Amino acid sequence: MSGMARRTVVAAGGAGLASAALAACGGTGAEEDGGTGAADGAAEAPLAKTGEIPVGGGKVIAGRGVVITQPKAGEYKAFSSKCTHVGCAVSEVKDGVIVCPCHQSRFDISDGSVTSGPATSPLPPEPIEVKGEEISFG
Known part of the structure; x- marks a missing residue:
């Protein structure tokens, strides 16, 4: 086999492994969003229950951003x-x-404003609505 053909085969094999690894990392996002499985586009699924959000605190719903x-x-x-x-x-x-883990920026829970940087812009608000005990996108 020539040097060029061997490199092509090795490169193609590496690309296939990378694709397989990325596919294995994918999922429904149900693990991050409290098990709702809503990361696949079911916008009407609740984000959280009111009891999951502590007074003076909060909860990151990673699978829903x-x-x-x-x-x-x-x-x-x-x-x-x-x-x-x-x-x-x-x-x-x-x-x-x-709290952002990358560079330790911190944002106020009441309005998303920066309390310490390096971030200089607030977190953008997201519309939500509370119905009974469920919190959903509004």
């Missing part, structure tokens, strides 16, 4: 879970702030 907070009892807010610094996904809500 949103973080839901409850700054005061009965007041629910939602923001994009994509950090405005370089686009990393925020990872947690802790001590009244939404």
Whole structure:
């Protein structure tokens, strides 16, 4: 086999392995979104139950690209879970702030504003509605 043909076969094999690895990493997103399986486009599926969102805290719904907070009892807010610094996904809500793990930007749970950078722009709000105990996109 010539050197050129051998490189072509090796490159094609590597591309096939990469595709298989990426496919294996894919999923419905049900693991991240509380098991609703809504990451496949079922926008009407609830994002969370009100009881899952602590007062003064929140919950990142990774499979749906949103973080839901409850700054005061009965007041629910939602923001994009994509950090405005370089686009990393925020990872947690802790001590009244939404935290990005990449560069430690922090955002206020009541309005998404930056409390510490390097991010300079707030998290964009997301429309939600609360019906009974369910929180859904509004």
